[in-house]
Amino acid sequence: MHLWTCYRNPFNLLLTVLGIVSYSTEDLFAAGVIALMVGISTLLNFIQEARSTKAADALKAMVSNTATVLRVVNEQGESRWLELPIDQLVPGDIIRLSAGDMIPADLRILQARDLFVAQASLTGESLPVEKVARSRDPLQQNPLECDTLCFMGTNVVSGSAQAIVFATGGRTWFGQLAGRVSEQESEPNAFQKGISRVSMLLIRFMLVMAPVVLLINGYTKGDWWEAALFALSVAVGLTPEMLPMIVTSTLARGAVKLSKQKVIVKHLDAIQNFGAMDILCTDKTGTLTQDKIVLENHTDVSGKVCERVLHAAWLNSHYQTG
Numbered sequence: 001m002h003l004w005t006c007y008r009n010p011f012n013l014l015l016t017v018l019g020i021v022s023y024s025t026e027d028l029f030a031a032g033v034i035a036l037m038v039g040i041s042t043l044l045n046f047i048q049e050a051r052s053t054k055a056a057d058a059l060k061a062m063v064s065n066t067a068t069v070l071r072v073v074n075e076q077g078e079s080r081w082l083e084l085p086i087d088q089l090v091p092g093d094i095i096r097l098s099a100g101d102m103i104p105a106d107l108r109i110l111q112a113r114d115l116f117v118a119q120a121s122l123t124g125e126s127l128p129v130e131k132v133a134r135s136r137d138p139l140q141q142n143p144l145e146c147d148t149l150c151f152m153g154t155n156v157v158s159g160s161a162q163a164i165v166f167a168t169g170g171r172t173w174f175g176q177l178a179g180r181v182s183e184q185e186s187e188p189n190a191f192q193k194g195i196s197r198v199s200m201l202l203i204r205f206m207l208v209m210a211p212v213v214l215l216i217n218g219y220t221k222g223d224w225w226e227a228a229l230f231a232l233s234v235a236v237g238l239t240p241e242m243l244p245m246i247v248t249s250t251l252a253r254g255a256v257k258l259s260k261q262k263v264i265v266k267h268l269d270a271i272q273n274f275g276a277m278d279i280l281c282t283d284k285t286g287t288l289t290q291d292k293i294v295l296e297n298h299t300d301v302s303g304k305v306c307e308r309v310l311h312a313a314w315l316n317s318h319y320q321t322g
Contacts, residue, residue: 006045009192010199011244012038018236025229030236041244045268048252052259052266067104070094086168093165097150099158106172107150107163109133115159117150122174128157143173191272195247206235 019034065086070093073080081096086104089095095104103117109131116128123144135148143149150163153174169175188196210231217227251268254275258265265271274280298310 068096106167112161
């Protein structure tokens with residue numbers, strides 16, 4: 001499927017049609033040249049994007065998302081809390097949530113203590129929403145507004161809870177939304193629109209010139225077969241066979257240069273848009289930390305060291321009630 005995506009552009013399709021016509025008229029040299037140009041262009045595009053996809057997948061693999069799950073660990077039915085990758089979750093699993101956790105699946109809350117969840121990725125609501133085990137509004141029709149449900153793609157702001165998984169992966173609310181978005185055809189970018197315009201211009205020009213050349217040669221020489229071959233040669237000559245390969249090679253060179261700057265290009269056509277940008281605005285990546293908490297002071301309101309403050313802070317951290 002990916003190879004077809006790399007092949008499918010107006011120039012390659014046009015050259016393929018001309019190559020088939022050349023082959024049918026026994027012009028094997030022209031057909032071979034056209035096939036070679038189309039093949040090189042498609043393979044360059046495919047290889048470069050495959051490398052980029054492999055690099056992106058390797059980066060994703062470095063970031064492991066896990067969940068704390070209650071699982072049976074022996075034949076006696078003993079259960080323990082285990083840290084497992086989220087792709088191993090199944091409906092019916094009991095998981096434990098605490099502050100800072102990403103919601104790994106669609107969940108039904110069983111127990112909750114001061115649990116607040118940020119749902120901005122799904123609802124756009126900036127403020128955290130409290131989640132409880134027993135609904136305060138049983139007649140609520142909108143699942144996203146239900147205070148006993150948590151959805152994949154959201155995260156725990158504070159508190160703790162235990163919940164049961166009822167949907168995972170593509171069956172989650174977030175997964176279904178992502179599936180519908182990916183199924184929609186993306187709008188062609190400026191580069192693709194330009195290629196389409198040039199291709200249509202060449203096609204129109206050939207549709208005009210080829211019949212004119214055919215008629216003039218046919219009437220003047222009386223040999224319509226030779227006139228048809230000459231008209232076909234004109235059509236092939238008007239088509240820039242090298243253009244797809246040149247464009248792909250140029251974009252691939254840009255991708256290689258960007259890779260040296262630690263930038264992964266997943267789609268070659270995006271390089272033209274990137275080069276046309278005047279200002280690129282990106283979100284921050286967050287603060288890089290050591291994943292360790294360092295306590296410097298524990299003081300009361302008057303600024304004096306106080307053991308009671310330390311004890312209260314420990315209780316708050318232990319029970320995730322902040």
